[in-house]
Amino acid sequence: MRFEETYLNDNILDALYDMRFDEMTPIQERCIPEILDGYDVLGVAQTGTGKTAAYLLPILSMLDDGDYPRDAINCIVMSPTRELAQQIDQAMQGFGYYLDDVSSVAVYGGNDGNRYDQELRGMRLGADVLIATPGRLLSHLKVGNLDLSRCSFFVLDEADRMLDMGFIDDIMKIVQQLPKSCQRVMFSATMPPKIRELAVTLLHDPVEIKIAVSKPAEKIRQSAYVCYEPQKLKIIKHLFKAGDLQRVIIFSGKKEKVKEVTRQLKQMHINCDQMHSDLSQQERDEVMYRFKGGMTDVLVATDIVARGIDIDDIRIVINYDVPHDAEDYVHRIGRTARADRDGQAITFISDTDIYRFQQIEHFLGKEVEKTPLPDGLGEAPVYVKREKKRNDTRRHGRWHSKGNGSKNNQKRKNTHKKHSSDQSGK
Numbered sequence: 001m002r003f004e005e006t007y008l009n010d011n012i013l014d015a016l017y018d019m020r021f022d023e024m025t026p027i028q029e030r031c032i033p034e035i036l037d038g039y040d041v042l043g044v045a046q047t048g049t050g051k052t053a054a055y056l057l058p059i060l061s062m063l064d065d066g067d068y069p070r071d072a073i074n075c076i077v078m079s080p081t082r083e084l085a086q087q088i089d090q091a092m093q094g095f096g097y098y099l100d101d102v103s104s105v106a107v108y109g110g111n112d113g114n115r116y117d118q119e120l121r122g123m124r125l126g127a128d129v130l131i132a133t134p135g136r137l138l139s140h141l142k143v144g145n146l147d148l149s150r151c152s153f154f155v156l157d158e159a160d161r162m163l164d165m166g167f168i169d170d171i172m173k174i175v176q177q178l179p180k181s182c183q184r185v186m187f188s189a190t191m192p193p194k195i196r197e198l199a200v201t202l203l204h205d206p207v208e209i210k211i212a213v214s215k216p217a218e219k220i221r222q223s224a225y226v227c228y229e230p231q232k233l234k235i236i237k238h239l240f241k242a243g244d245l246q247r248v249i250i251f252s253g254k255k256e257k258v259k260e261v262t263r264q265l266k267q268m269h270i271n272c273d274q275m276h277s278d279l280s281q282q283e284r285d286e287v288m289y290r291f292k293g294g295m296t297d298v299l300v301a302t303d304i305v306a307r308g309i310d311i312d313d314i315r316i317v318i319n320y321d322v323p324h325d326a327e328d329y330v331h332r333i334g335r336t337a338r339a340d341r342d343g344q345a346i347t348f349i350s351d352t353d354i355y356r357f358q359q360i361e362h363f364l365g366k367e368v369e370k371t372p373l374p375d376g377l378g379e380a381p382v383y384v385k386r387e388k389k390r391n392d393t394r395r396h397g398r399w400h401s402k403g404n405g406s407k408n409n410q411k412r413k414n415t416h417k418k419h420s421s422d423q424s425g426k
Contacts, residue, residue, distance in 0.1 A: 001023070001024050001029045002022055002023055002024065003016050003021060003022065003023075003024055003057075006024075006032055006033060006036070007036060007061075008032070008036075008057055008058065008061045009061045009064055009065050011061075011064055011098040011099055012057055012060060012061045012064070012095065012098075012099075014097075014098050015094065015095055015096070015097045015098050015099075016057075016095070018097065019094055019095075021053075024050075025049055025050035025053075025054075026049070026211050027043060027045040027049045027050055027051050027054045027209065027211045028050050028051075028053055028054045028057070030209045030211075031043055031051075031054040031055065031058075031185075031209055032054060032057060032058045034207045034209070035054075035055060035058040035059065035183070035185060036058045036061070036062065038183060039183075039205075039206065039207045040183060040184045040185065040203040040204050040205065040206040040207070041055075041185045041186070041203075041206055041207050041208075041209060042186050042188075042199050042203055042206045042207070042208045042209070043055075043185070043186070043187040043188075043209045043210075043211075044187075044188055044189070044190070044191050044208070044209070044210040044211065045187065045189065045209075045210075045211040046189045046211075046213050046214070046327060046330060046331060049211055049214075051157075051187050052087070052088055052091050052157075053091065053095065054187075055077075055155050055157075055185050055187070056077075056088070056091060056092060056095055057095060059075055059129075059153050059155070059185075060092075060095055060096055060099060060102060060129075062153075063075065063099070063102045063128050063129070064099045064101065064102055068128065068152060069150055071125075072147070072150040072151070073123065073127060073128075073130050073146055073147070073148060073150075073151055074128045074129070074150070074151060074152050074153065075128060075129045075130065075151065075152065075153040075154070075155070076130050076132065076137070076148065076151055076153070076154050076155065076174070076178075077129065077130070077131045077132070077155040077157060078132060078133075078134060078137070078154075078155065078156045078157060078162070078171065078174070079108075079131060079132065079133055079157050079158070080133065080134075080157075080158050080161040080162050080165055080167060081133065081161075082108040082109065082133055082281055082284075082285075083284075083288065084157065084158065085106050085107075085108045085131050085132065085133055086106065086108075088106075088131050088157070089104065089106040089131050092104050092129060092131065102128045102129070103122070103125070103127045103128050103129070104127055104128060104129035104130070104131065105118075105119060105122030105123060105127040105129075105130055105131070106119075106131045106132070107119045107123070107130060107131065107132040107133070107136050107137055107140065108132065108133040108136050108281075109133060109135055109136045109281050119136075119140070120140075120145055123140065123145055123146045124145070124146075130146075134162070134167040134170040134171055134174065135167075135170060137174060138170050138173060138174060141173075141174065141177060148174070148177040148178055148179075149177070149179055150179065151178055151179065151182050152181070152182060152183060153182065153183050153184075153185070154175070154178055154182050154183070154184045154185070155184075155185045155186075155187075156171065156184075156185070156186040156187070156202065157187050158187065158188065158189065159186050159187065159188040159195055159198060159199075160188045160189055160190045160191075160192065160195055161189075163192075163194055163195060163198070164303075165277065168194075168198065171198075172201075175202060184202060184203050184204065184206075186198075186199055186202060186203060186206075189327060189331065190325070190327050191210075213326065213327050213330055213363075214330070215330070215363075215364060215365070216329075216330055216333050216334060216345070216364070217334070217337050219337045219341075219342050219343065220333055220334075220336060220337040220342075220343050220344070220345050221342070221343070221344045221345070222333065222345045222347075222364075222368045222369070223344075223345070223346055223347075223368060223369045223370070223371050224346065224347040224348070224349050224357065224368045224369070224370050224371065225346070225347075225348050225349065225370070225371050225373060225380075226349045226351075226354070226370055226380045226381055226382075226383045227348055227349065227350065227373060227377075227380055227381070228350060228351060228380070228381060229350050231373065231377050231378070231380075232320060232348045232350075233261070233264050234374070234377050235348065235373070235374065235377070236250070236261075236265070236318070237268060238374040238377075239318075239346070240268070240270060245270065245271070245297040245298055246294070246297050246315065247294075247297070247313050247314050247315040247316070248297060248298045248299070248314070248315065248316045248317075248318065249298075249299045249300075249301060249314055249316075249317050249318070249335055249336075250298060250299070250300045250301070250317075250318045250320050251301060251302070251303065251317065251318070251319050251320060251321075251323075251332050252300070252301075252302060252320040252321055253302065253303065253321055253323065253324065254302070254321075255276035255277060255278055255302050257320065257321070258274050258275075258276045258300050258301060258302055259274060259276070261300050261320060262274040262300045265298060265300065270297065270298055271296055271297040271298065272296060272297065272298035272299070272300055273287045273290060273291060273296045273298075273299055273300070274287070274299075274300045274301065275287050275288070275299060275300070275301035275302070276301065276302045277302065287299070291311070292311060300320075303323075303328065303331070303332070311335065311338075312338045312341070313338075313341060314335045314336040314338070314343060315336065315341075315343060315344065316336065316343070316344045316345075316346065317332060317333050317335050317336045317343070317344070317345045317346070318345075318346045318347075318348070319332060319333070319345070319346070319347040319348060320348055321348065321350070321353065322347060322348075322349055322350075322353035322356050322357045322360070323360070324356070325359070325360075326359065326360045326363035326364070329347075329360045329363075332345075333345035346371075347368070349383070350381070351381035354381070354383060354384065358385070370383060
């Protein structure tokens with residue numbers, strides 16, 4: 001489906017034309033009409049599916065068309081990390097190029113006083129779209145720097161990461177400041193029970209849209225070593241013996257493991273750095289700056305960089321441990337083979353992770369090639385086939401039927417009629 005087949009306004013369509021955006025992705029095709037029609041939306045889609053445009057385009061179109069107060073924050077977009085907030089802000093600048101009357105400000109931590117003053121000035125002037133990390137937004141709320149009582153749109157992006165990073169309490173404190181009439185959109189790459197519980201609390205009669213996790217790109221060369229935990233560093237030493245170490249990411253699910261692997265690699269004189277939640281925002285920025293600029297060859301990281309970070313030239317991704325599920329696996333190895341490049345993904349499968357990796361292979365629909373251990377490393381665990389547990393099945397789609405005469409049909413709201421009568425005009 002083409003963007004011009006929706007009722008996005010002409011200013012948005014002109015910006016998309018300039019950006020060479022023509023066909024919608026599946027998540028955009030299903031979300032944009034529902035958001036334009038005034039529904040709360042729960043979107044389940046992995047990174048790289050175009051979900052930022054799926055919520056920004058309809059909201060920007062409505063802000064440009066509708067009667068919204070000039071002196072109010074009209075839309076809040078919550079992001080779990082500063083890096084993702086910056087990317088959303090960049091997308092906002094592109095999509096909103098022709099929207100002269102729609103303004104935005106990005107609010108996140110790790111900045112100096114000048115940046116804080118810019119944030120404060122933008123909020124007091126009534127920026128239409130506020131893109132923020134939870135901690136920074138909550139700190140502004142606590143000191144009375146902004147008022148959300150007239151906010152018309154609230155977007156919670158990457159809700160599962162919010163949960164993992166411990167932000168849910170902060171999110172609920174922010175949501176309590178929103179009016180009941182506020183339209184709410186929530187995106188998550190996965191749907192564990194706690195995220196569904198959050199959706200029940202946060203959203204009103206939502207449309208649920210789930211886009212199946214896509215398989216990894218065919219051009220990613222996937223392989224694995226079956227090994228015991230003490231053999232993993234020795235395998236890395238063997239892999240790096242050739243010396244061509246540029247653009248490598250090593251993922252581990254635990255920050256303690258990241259720290260240990262980084263320490264060991266530095267003892268091997270490998271030019272590496274680490275990325276995990278114990279680093280300050282300034283330290284994270286410096287690490288990413290060095291890695292993106294080619295000053296660091298190897299980045300050892302938790303899943304904090306598995307999603308939402310644009311680095312197009314990663315040559316090798318190494319899973320130091322097996323990810324928890326197929327979706328995490330796809331997110332991790334999806335950091336390589338981007339922008340028409342080839343890439344390699346290598347996974348270390350310890351004896352305790354064999355069944356978990358077999359579940360990933362089941363999702364992939366194929367067995368990943370197992371590479372024999374290098375000479376001198378000893379015996380490897382036996383990769384034993386285990387009985388597959390019966391998977392739970394879940395119904396996907398709307399939480400409520402939209403059949404003829406249903407409550408949802410009666411609740412469908414026209415975009416231009418959605419706003420409360422007490423809002424002052426633009």
